[in-house]
Amino acid sequence: MNRLILAVAVAALLSACGSAVKLDNVPVEDKAGAAVSTSSAADSGKADGSAVGKGTVTGLDLGQSGKDTALQATTRIVYFDYDSFAIRPEFQSVIEAHARSIKSDKARKVAIEGHTDERGGREYNLALGQKRAEAVRRALGLLGVAESQLEAVSFGKEKPAVLGATEAAMEKNRRAEISYR
Numbered sequence: 001m002n003r004l005i006l007a008v009a010v011a012a013l014l015s016a017c018g019s020a021v022k023l024d025n026v027p028v029e030d031k032a033g034a035a036v037s038t039s040s041a042a043d044s045g046k047a048d049g050s051a052v053g054k055g056t057v058t059g060l061d062l063g064q065s066g067k068d069t070a071l072q073a074t075t076r077i078v079y080f081d082y083d084s085f086a087i088r089p090e091f092q093s094v095i096e097a098h099a100r101s102i103k104s105d106k107a108r109k110v111a112i113e114g115h116t117d118e119r120g121g122r123e124y125n126l127a128l129g130q131k132r133a134e135a136v137r138r139a140l141g142l143l144g145v146a147e148s149q150l151e152a153v154s155f156g157k158e159k160p161a162v163l164g165a166t167e168a169a170m171e172k173n174r175r176a177e178i179s180y181r
Contacts, residue, residue, distance in 0.1 A: 076178040078136055079171065082117075085131035087139055095136065098178055099143035106146070109181040112136045114154040115161070117170035122156060129154030136176045 076098075078091040087095070102108055114133030116125040133152035141147060162169040 078132075078176045078178070080132055080174045080176070082170075082174065083128070085128065085135045087135055092139075095139050096143060099140050099145050102140065102145045102149055103143075106149070109149055109151070110140075110145075111151045111153060111179045111181060112140075113159075113177045113179060114152065114156075115159060115173055115175050115177070116157050117173040118157045118160065118165065119170070120157070125156035126154050129156045132174075132176045136178065 112133040114129030137152040162172040
């Protein structure tokens, strides 16, 4: 009898932890206005979720002089499109500059903070902010930064950069901030 009660209690606890929020297949719009899918299963045509996404991060030439590295390293924010955690191409150079900087000092620790605008529920925004922080962390990792130097954390909509409900204000809040520790 005790086992039955324990099994029912565990099942009830696990069902309470479930979420109906689906972040793995979030529809986003590309620049042309067409809906695209961000799931790795959609990228490879596999519906079972066993697909591995293919990144488009370009190689990094560590031998280059990096004339504008100091300027780019002061830019610690990567902005995202609405309902998206895909890194926009214009921020690739920012991520590359930070990768060079982090790799140059093996003792340096970095926190990547994911943020969202005020639209959406708390749980959804925390998950989306985490996916944005993880996207930047993965990009830095692909450029050779050690995982032990990186931490991804989400603040969701709790720490807006700009207050207000205008589109311009919300654009500034959809971001990932690279914070050196």
